[in-house]
Amino acid sequence: MPKIMICGRGGSGKSTLVTLLARALAERGKVLVVDTDESNLGLHKMLGLSTPAMTLMGCLGGKPAVREKLLASLQQKGDENTGFFADGLNLASLPPECTGGEWPLRFLRIGKIERSMEGCACPMGAVARSFLKQLRVDQDEWVLVDTEAGVEHFGRGVVEGVDLVVMVVDPSHEAILLADRAKALTAEAGKDFVAVLNKVDTATESFLRRELTAKGIPVRGAFGFSPEIMEANLTGNPLPAGNCREQVNELLASLSF
Numbered sequence: 297m298p299k300i301m302i303c304g305r306g307g308s309g310k311s312t313l314v315t316l317l318a319r320a321l322a323e324r325g326k327v328l329v330v331d332t333d334e335s336n337l338g339l340h341k342m343l344g345l346s347t348p349a350m351t352l353m354g355c356l357g358g359k360p361a362v363r364e365k366l367l368a369s370l371q372q373k374g375d376e377n378t379g380f381f382a383d384g385l386n387l388a389s390l391p392p393e394c395t396g397g398e399w400p401l402r403f404l405r406i407g408k409i410e411r412s413m414e415g416c417a418c419p420m421g422a423v424a425r426s427f428l429k430q431l432r433v434d435q436d437e438w439v440l441v442d443t444e445a446g447v448e449h450f451g452r453g454v455v456e457g458v459d460l461v462v463m464v465v466d467p468s469h470e471a472i473l474l475a476d477r478a479k480a481l482t483a484e485a486g487k488d489f490v491a492v493l494n495k496v497d498t499a500t501e502s503f504l505r506r507e508l509t510a511k512g513i514p515v516r517g518a519f520g521f522s523p524e525i526m527e528a529n530l531t532g533n534p535l536p537a538g539n540c541r542e543q544v545n546e547l548l549a550s551l552s553f
């Protein structure tokens with residue numbers, strides 16, 4: 297079953313879509329949500345889960361240790377390390393201190409910027425890429441990868457570890473331009489790419505469908521503005537169970553898995 301990366305511009309609804317998909321897929325099997333956004337602090341709240349005790353970076357000894365390993369590997373092999381995790385990594389063998397929640401829905405954070413002047417987030421990108429490339433998923437298991445805004449995760453190669461990229465497109469010209477760029481970057485990595493519209497009404501939905509179709513981008517779903525989603529995100533409460541169920545099920549059916 298696929299590992300799906302959700303991307304889009306800031307505030308488009310990436311974490312919201314991850315949450316809606318995670319809830320729906322958890323009724324069908326096991327779901328691991330992987331948070332690769334080093335600035336996003338509230339995804340576990342949207343999911344209604346506890347924060348894991350440690351980030352994956354923490355489990356690997358912290359950023360300095362990871363950075364050292366990456367540099368050593370670069371010097372020895374001329375490539376960044378891909379050997380952080382043992383062969384056969386799967387949902388059952390995840391370090392328990394790194395995951396929050398209980399099956400069928402668990403949550404893992406790659407790493408967060410925790411101190412001023414600690415340096416860039418590139419080591420987190422390398423760990424995310426290595427982790428996702430190594431992670432095997434069985435029948436009725438899904439991995440949903442929430443990302444930071446924009447296209448940096450493509451540059452960091454995180455896309456190499458997933459099977460499908462879902463781009464959230466909100467009603468803006470910038471989002472259309474970003475979708476075009478993300479489609480090209482996804483194609484370079486040899487992965488599938490689809491768009492999902494968010495916060496649309498009838499007029500903006502048909503405009504976006506026309507624009508994206510003209511660019512050869514398949515649109516697989518559309519979500520309207522939901523006051524319940526806005527309210528939950530304002531107050532820091534979990535997204536209401538069953539919210540947008542019909543649209544989520546339509547989207548999952550059109551992704552055909």
Ligand SMILES: Nc1ncnc2c1ncn2[C@@H]1O[C@H](COP(=O)(O)OP(=O)(O)O)[C@@H](O)[C@H]1O
Pocket residue numbers: 304305306307308309310311312313494495519520521522523525526527529530
């Ligand atoms: N379908 C929707 N209806 C209403 N508000 C939404 C919807 N999708 C997202 N939002 C709001 O937009 C904001 C950004 O959503 P979020 O999922 O955090 O975006 P991202 O992860 O892309 O930055 C949040 O305040 C959220 O409540």
Ligand SMILES: [Mg+2]
Pocket residue numbers: 310311312333336442443
């Ligand atoms: Mg987010």
